Amino acid sequence: xxxxxxxxxxxxxxxxxxxxxxxxxxxxxxxxxxxxxxxxxxxxxxxxxxxxxxxxxxxxxxxxxxxxxxxxxxxxxxxxxxxxxxxxxxxxxxxxxxxxxxxxxxxxxxxx
Amino acid sequence: xxxxxxxxxxxxxxxxxxxxxxxxxxxxxxxxxxxxxxxxxxxxxxxxxxxxxxxxxxxxxxxxxxxxxxxxxxxxxxxxxxxxxxxxxxxxxxxxxxxxxxxxxxxxxxxxxxxx
Numbered sequence: 001x002x003x004x005x006x007x008x009x010x011x012x013x014x015x016x017x018x019x020x021x022x023x024x025x026x027x028x029x030x031x032x033x034x035x036x037x038x039x040x041x042x043x044x045x046x047x048x049x050x051x052x053x054x055x056x057x058x059x060x061x062x063x064x065x066x067x068x069x070x071x072x073x074x075x076x077x078x079x080x081x082x083x084x085x086x087x088x089x090x091x092x093x094x095x096x097x098x099x100x101x102x103x104x105x106x107x108x109x110x111x112x
Numbered sequence: 113x114x115x116x117x118x119x120x121x122x123x124x125x126x127x128x129x130x131x132x133x134x135x136x137x138x139x140x141x142x143x144x145x146x147x148x149x150x151x152x153x154x155x156x157x158x159x160x161x162x163x164x165x166x167x168x169x170x171x172x173x174x175x176x177x178x179x180x181x182x183x184x185x186x187x188x189x190x191x192x193x194x195x196x197x198x199x200x201x202x203x204x205x206x207x208x209x210x211x212x213x214x215x216x217x218x219x220x221x222x223x224x225x226x227x228x
Contacts (some may be wrong), residue, residue, distance in 0.1 A: 034215060043202065043218045044156075054190070093155055101146070101216055105155040 006104025023094030137202030
Protein backbone atom coordinates (compact mmCIF):
# COMPACT_ATOMS: atom_id res chain seq x y z
CA UNK A 1 0.00 0.00 0.00
CA UNK A 2 0.87 3.65 -0.11
CA UNK A 3 3.47 4.95 2.31
CA UNK A 4 3.17 8.00 4.50
CA UNK A 5 6.27 9.00 6.41
CA UNK A 6 6.17 11.23 9.44
CA UNK A 7 9.18 12.89 11.02
CA UNK A 8 10.32 13.08 13.73
CA UNK A 9 8.98 10.05 15.58
CA UNK A 10 9.45 11.80 18.89
CA UNK A 11 10.58 15.20 20.04
CA UNK A 12 11.15 16.90 23.34
CA UNK A 13 11.12 20.68 23.42
CA UNK A 14 11.18 23.45 25.96
CA UNK A 15 8.07 25.38 26.79
CA UNK A 16 7.75 28.45 24.59
CA UNK A 17 9.62 27.06 21.62
CA UNK A 18 8.17 25.89 18.30
CA UNK A 19 8.27 22.43 16.84
CA UNK A 20 7.77 21.38 13.24
CA UNK A 21 6.43 17.97 12.26
CA UNK A 22 6.65 16.73 8.68
CA UNK A 23 4.31 14.40 6.85
CA UNK A 24 5.40 13.04 3.49
CA UNK A 25 3.65 10.87 0.97
CA UNK A 26 6.44 8.75 -0.46
CA UNK A 27 4.90 7.07 -3.47
CA UNK A 28 1.88 9.12 -4.37
CA UNK A 29 0.74 12.70 -4.61
CA UNK A 30 -1.49 13.91 -1.84
CA UNK A 31 -3.58 16.98 -2.51
CA UNK A 32 -5.16 16.52 0.88
CA UNK A 33 -3.61 15.46 4.16
CA UNK A 34 -5.15 15.27 7.60
CA UNK A 35 -3.65 16.00 11.00
CA UNK A 36 -4.91 14.21 14.07
CA UNK A 37 -4.13 14.49 17.73
CA UNK A 38 -4.33 11.63 20.16
CA UNK A 39 -4.20 12.00 23.92
CA UNK A 40 -3.05 9.02 26.01
CA UNK A 41 -5.53 6.16 25.91
CA UNK A 42 -7.95 8.18 23.83
CA UNK A 43 -9.09 8.20 20.27
CA UNK A 44 -7.86 10.32 17.42
CA UNK A 45 -9.35 13.74 16.98
CA UNK A 46 -9.09 15.51 13.68
CA UNK A 47 -7.31 18.83 14.05
CA UNK A 48 -7.23 20.11 10.50
CA UNK A 49 -7.39 19.28 6.83
CA UNK A 50 -4.33 20.34 4.89
CA UNK A 51 -4.90 21.29 1.26
CA UNK A 52 -2.05 21.66 -1.20
CA UNK A 53 -1.68 25.23 -2.33
CA UNK A 54 -4.37 26.66 -0.11
CA UNK A 55 -5.16 27.34 3.50
CA UNK A 56 -5.81 24.51 5.90
CA UNK A 57 -9.28 23.92 7.27
CA UNK A 58 -9.29 23.70 11.04
CA UNK A 59 -11.78 21.84 13.20
CA UNK A 60 -13.76 23.72 15.77
CA UNK A 61 -11.74 24.49 18.86
CA UNK A 62 -8.34 24.12 17.20
CA UNK A 63 -6.25 27.29 17.31
CA UNK A 64 -5.01 27.95 13.80
CA UNK A 65 -2.40 30.44 15.01
CA UNK A 66 -0.96 27.87 17.35
CA UNK A 67 -1.00 24.91 15.01
CA UNK A 68 0.35 26.21 11.72
CA UNK A 69 -0.11 23.97 8.73
CA UNK A 70 1.71 24.33 5.44
CA UNK A 71 1.05 22.11 2.44
CA UNK A 72 3.43 23.59 -0.09
CA UNK A 73 3.83 20.56 -2.33
CA UNK A 74 1.91 17.46 -3.32
CA UNK A 75 4.09 15.26 -1.13
CA UNK A 76 4.68 17.32 1.99
CA UNK A 77 2.57 18.84 4.72
CA UNK A 78 4.01 20.32 7.88
CA UNK A 79 2.47 21.02 11.26
CA UNK A 80 4.21 23.60 13.43
CA UNK A 81 3.27 23.81 17.07
CA UNK A 82 4.11 27.38 18.00
CA UNK A 83 4.96 28.55 21.50
CA UNK A 84 4.49 25.04 22.78
CA UNK A 85 3.25 24.43 26.30
CA UNK A 86 3.11 21.24 28.36
CA UNK A 87 -0.58 20.82 27.54
CA UNK A 88 0.39 20.49 23.88
CA UNK A 89 2.20 17.28 24.71
CA UNK A 90 0.46 14.61 22.71
CA UNK A 91 0.73 12.13 19.88
CA UNK A 92 0.26 13.76 16.50
CA UNK A 93 -0.57 11.64 13.45
CA UNK A 94 -1.01 12.61 9.84
CA UNK A 95 -2.80 10.79 7.09
CA UNK A 96 -3.02 11.11 3.34
CA UNK A 97 -5.20 9.41 0.82
CA UNK A 98 -4.70 8.26 -2.69
CA UNK A 99 -7.85 6.16 -2.37
CA UNK A 100 -8.03 5.55 1.34
CA UNK A 101 -6.39 6.94 4.43
CA UNK A 102 -2.84 5.85 5.09
CA UNK A 103 -1.32 7.02 8.31
CA UNK A 104 2.13 8.12 9.28
CA UNK A 105 3.79 6.48 12.24
CA UNK A 106 3.01 9.42 14.47
CA UNK A 107 5.07 11.95 16.42
CA UNK A 108 5.24 11.91 20.19
CA UNK A 109 5.66 15.51 21.35
CA UNK A 110 6.71 16.22 24.92
CA UNK A 111 6.92 19.81 26.06
CA UNK A 112 8.90 20.35 29.24
CA UNK B 113 -23.89 14.68 13.57
CA UNK B 114 -21.98 11.59 12.64
CA UNK B 115 -20.65 9.48 15.48
CA UNK B 116 -19.00 6.16 16.08
CA UNK B 117 -19.50 4.03 19.18
CA UNK B 118 -17.25 1.24 20.29
CA UNK B 119 -19.04 -0.08 23.38
CA UNK B 120 -16.16 -2.13 24.70
CA UNK B 121 -13.24 -0.13 26.03
CA UNK B 122 -11.21 -3.17 26.95
CA UNK B 123 -11.48 -6.83 25.98
CA UNK B 124 -9.40 -9.78 27.09
CA UNK B 125 -9.41 -13.09 25.26
CA UNK B 126 -7.34 -16.23 25.39
CA UNK B 127 -5.01 -17.05 22.56
CA UNK B 128 -6.82 -19.20 20.03
CA UNK B 129 -10.25 -17.96 21.04
CA UNK B 130 -12.55 -16.14 18.68
CA UNK B 131 -12.93 -12.38 18.79
CA UNK B 132 -15.63 -9.87 17.98
CA UNK B 133 -15.18 -6.14 18.43
CA UNK B 134 -18.31 -4.07 18.17
CA UNK B 135 -18.79 -0.85 16.26
CA UNK B 136 -21.97 1.16 15.74
CA UNK B 137 -22.28 4.33 13.76
CA UNK B 138 -24.75 7.13 13.42
CA UNK B 139 -25.12 8.56 9.96
CA UNK B 140 -28.00 9.29 7.63
CA UNK B 141 -26.68 7.37 4.67
CA UNK B 142 -24.31 4.46 4.35
CA UNK B 143 -20.87 5.80 5.17
CA UNK B 144 -17.48 4.45 4.30
CA UNK B 145 -16.41 2.19 7.17
CA UNK B 146 -12.94 1.26 8.36
CA UNK B 147 -11.14 -0.71 11.01
CA UNK B 148 -7.62 0.25 12.06
CA UNK B 149 -5.17 -1.32 14.48
CA UNK B 150 -2.63 0.63 16.50
CA UNK B 151 0.28 -0.87 18.38
CA UNK B 152 1.69 1.15 21.31
CA UNK B 153 3.46 4.30 20.16
CA UNK B 154 2.74 3.55 16.52
CA UNK B 155 0.58 4.93 13.78
CA UNK B 156 -2.52 3.25 12.46
CA UNK B 157 -2.66 0.31 10.10
CA UNK B 158 -5.73 -0.29 7.99
CA UNK B 159 -7.21 -3.74 8.59
CA UNK B 160 -10.15 -3.52 6.21
CA UNK B 161 -12.72 -1.20 4.75
CA UNK B 162 -16.26 -1.22 3.40
CA UNK B 163 -17.40 1.07 0.65
CA UNK B 164 -20.18 -0.91 -1.01
CA UNK B 165 -21.07 -4.37 -2.31
CA UNK B 166 -20.60 -7.56 -0.33
CA UNK B 167 -21.36 -6.80 3.30
CA UNK B 168 -18.80 -9.30 4.58
CA UNK B 169 -15.36 -7.81 4.13
CA UNK B 170 -12.10 -9.67 4.40
CA UNK B 171 -9.04 -7.87 5.67
CA UNK B 172 -5.45 -8.48 6.55
CA UNK B 173 -4.15 -10.63 9.40
CA UNK B 174 -7.18 -12.92 9.23
CA UNK B 175 -9.71 -10.27 10.22
CA UNK B 176 -13.13 -9.80 8.71
CA UNK B 177 -16.01 -7.43 9.34
CA UNK B 178 -19.67 -7.49 8.50
CA UNK B 179 -21.71 -4.43 7.62
CA UNK B 180 -25.30 -4.63 8.87
CA UNK B 181 -27.33 -1.69 7.68
CA UNK B 182 -30.35 -2.54 9.82
CA UNK B 183 -28.21 -2.40 12.95
CA UNK B 184 -25.89 0.39 11.83
CA UNK B 185 -23.04 -1.88 12.80
CA UNK B 186 -19.69 -2.90 11.41
CA UNK B 187 -18.29 -5.49 13.82
CA UNK B 188 -14.79 -6.85 13.48
CA UNK B 189 -14.16 -10.56 13.89
CA UNK B 190 -11.35 -13.03 13.94
CA UNK B 191 -11.87 -16.79 14.40
CA UNK B 192 -8.64 -17.45 16.29
CA UNK B 193 -6.70 -14.72 18.06
CA UNK B 194 -2.91 -14.68 18.21
CA UNK B 195 -0.85 -13.06 20.97
CA UNK B 196 0.45 -10.57 18.41
CA UNK B 197 -3.09 -9.25 17.93
CA UNK B 198 -2.91 -7.45 21.27
CA UNK B 199 -3.31 -3.78 20.36
CA UNK B 200 -5.79 -0.94 20.17
CA UNK B 201 -8.49 -1.23 17.54
CA UNK B 202 -10.34 1.73 16.09
CA UNK B 203 -13.48 1.78 14.05
CA UNK B 204 -13.87 4.83 11.80
CA UNK B 205 -16.45 6.23 9.43
CA UNK B 206 -16.36 8.81 6.72
CA UNK B 207 -19.31 10.36 4.93
CA UNK B 208 -19.67 8.99 1.45
CA UNK B 209 -19.94 11.16 -1.59
CA UNK B 210 -18.87 10.92 -5.17
CA UNK B 211 -15.17 11.25 -5.72
CA UNK B 212 -14.09 9.75 -2.45
CA UNK B 213 -14.43 10.43 1.21
CA UNK B 214 -13.53 13.26 3.50
CA UNK B 215 -12.32 13.21 7.05
CA UNK B 216 -12.52 10.18 9.28
CA UNK B 217 -14.45 10.07 12.52
CA UNK B 218 -13.03 7.60 14.97
CA UNK B 219 -14.57 5.59 17.74
CA UNK B 220 -13.00 5.67 21.18
CA UNK B 221 -11.13 2.45 20.53
CA UNK B 222 -11.08 -1.01 22.05
CA UNK B 223 -7.95 -2.25 23.74
CA UNK B 224 -7.44 -5.95 23.17
CA UNK B 225 -5.38 -8.04 25.57
CA UNK B 226 -4.54 -11.64 24.76
CA UNK B 227 -3.84 -14.22 27.45
CA UNK B 228 -1.46 -17.08 26.58
